[in-house]
Amino acid sequence: MAQGSAPERVVPPKLQPVRVPIGEEPVEERTADFREVLHAYTREEAVLEARRCIQCRRPWCVEACPITQDCREYLRLVAIEDFDGAARVTLRDDPLASCLCKVCYHYCEDACVVKKKGVPVAIRQIKRASLDFGASDLVYVPSQPKHQRVAIVGAGPAGLMAAWELGVRGYSVTVFEQEDRFGGLMQTIPAYRMTDADVELARRRFRDLDVTFVDGRKIGLETTLADLLGHEGYQSVLLAIGTPQHRSLEIPGEDLPGVLPALEFLKDRNAGRPASLGRSIVVVGGGDVAMDSVRSALRAAPGASVTLLYRRSRAEMPADPEEVFGAEEEGVRFEFQRAPLRIVGTERVEGIEVQTTELGPPDAGGRRRPVPVAGSEAVVPCDTVIVAVGQQADLYGFGAELDLRITSQGWPEGRGNGYATAVPGVFAAGGRSVVYAMGAAIEAAAAIDAYLAQKRGASPSARPDPFGGPEAFHRPAGYTTPIRV
Ligand SMILES: Cc1cc2nc3c(=O)[nH]c(=O)nc-3n(C[C@H](O)[C@H](O)[C@H](O)COP(=O)(O)OP(=O)(O)OC[C@H]3O[C@@H](n4cnc5c(N)ncnc54)[C@H](O)[C@@H]3O)c2cc1C
Ligand code: SF4
Ligand code: SF4
Secondary structure (H helix, E strand, O other), X not given: OOOOOOOOOOOOOOOOOOOXXXXXXXXXXXXXXXXXXXXXXXXXXXXXXXXXXXXXXXXXXXXXXXXXXXHHHHHHHHXXXXXXXXXXXXXXHOOOHHHHHHHOOOHHHHHOHHHHOOOOOOHHHHHHHHHHHOOOOOOOOOOOOOOOEEEEEOOOHHHHHHHHHHHHOOOEEEEEOOOOOXXXXXXXXXXXOOOHHHHHHHHXXXXXXXXEEEOOOOEOOOEOHHHHHOOOXXXXXXXXXXXXXXXXXXXXXXXXXXXXXXXXXXXXXXXXXXXXXXXXXXXXXXXXXXXXXXXXXXXXXOOOEEEEEXXXXXXXXXOOHHHHHHHHHHOOEEEEOEEEEEEEEOOOEEEEEEEEEEXXXXXXXXXXXXXXXXXXXXXXXXXXXXXXXXXXXXXXXXXXXXXXXEOOOOOEEOOOHHHEOOOOOEEEOOOOOHHHHHHHHHHHHHHHHHHHHHHOOOOOOOXXXXXXXXXXOXXXXXXXXXXXX
């Protein structure tokens, strides 16, 4: 493209409602092991699909992306077969692209105008193609060193994103993680969707930034927040501690052998540790973690029966419909409107007693409340119960002086601008999905930059080009307001 001329575009003469199909492993083969279910596009398929994008003047897709990924631009580049350019645009805005191209809930696609007439452009799948076929072995470079140190507690998506944001701005960052693996809850995502290798691939691109990763160190235990801000010499701290703890059902029998918290079950699977699953497995819950649990249980215990119990109806299930469909196809049995009362057994689980529910008026979250039906109690026989009813934060060592807000989905965040807590220099952020956590981290990192710039008597700066180019981050042409999907 000549300097100053309009960018080259390939747009369809009229809107194409049909998506280039995304291949999948056949059902009977994919449940035999943890192989990846979704296939990547070929180069040709990616180009065809990208050409369905009409390059809207107002980029609805970008406005719906919590990290403002300029997906309209990478689609334009793939449509003209410039995969190297597309990879650069992708990685310029998204340091965890190798993970998000597989597990992002693609809010961009929900906002895509093509959805009004048919199936939205496969924006996430083309992100993957840009990395597969473009020169994606890029490495991030820091801008001028700021000589100020930031500690980040937690190496989940929020912690990794904040480390990148601050690293490319020239700060010296240390990320403390209590586990021996990085990625936070991404570690629990089953290998048929994403693996640790995807996190490590992303982290390798950080190698020239002044970002140090420390594993196996729980902040709040031997090292406190005061230590970090005191003798450890950090000028600011971000708590990106997420929700690493399991939420229990709080019913009798939960301590029986054969009852497994979903997070533990999924983490053990990914780490290659054996799980003691029986032949008749019940999973309790209705969200994405429950879907990952039923589908993983099918794979980990071939031939076993797997049943999902959910206390509301199918319409109220918070899980991604694609995941629910996948689980059904693979043979999971769904029992709706069943609330667990107690787990039955003496030496080990023998069943779970449930009560049928009716749906009452909506609760504060807008979903209809399950109301138990008297006299409808029954025991569902099983030898394993996996509990997947949510996660919560571990606030050990983080006191009331921070005045943290705990969100409805359990992660702690600061109440101030840019997620500032009540303690000067300390921020706290996380999110309900990988990309939302990253979006929150962008805001927190900008606030940390402003706080530290003021300390050194300078102005806060926009994110520089992470590849060392002259252009700082800016929103794409036509962008108006963020859309929250
Ligand atoms: C099974 C499962 C599947 C999911 N699938 C998807 C999906 O497909 N797509 C999607 O977008 N989202 C998915 N999610 C949600 C997503 O993983 C989370 O929203 C996201 O990871 C939140 O990021 P975070 O950085 O805020 O917190 P977390 O991911 O919870 O990371 C917090 C990190 O902080 C560490 N930590 C906590 N306390 C301390 C301490 N005191 N000291 C040191 N380290 C500490 C924890 O060990 C953890 O590594 C899934 C979640 C689960 C459980
Ligand atoms: S990060 Fe997610 S929401 Fe953003 S463009 Fe990529 S797939 Fe869409
Ligand atoms: S909203 Fe859809 S059609 Fe419009 S630019 Fe984005 S991807 Fe293309």
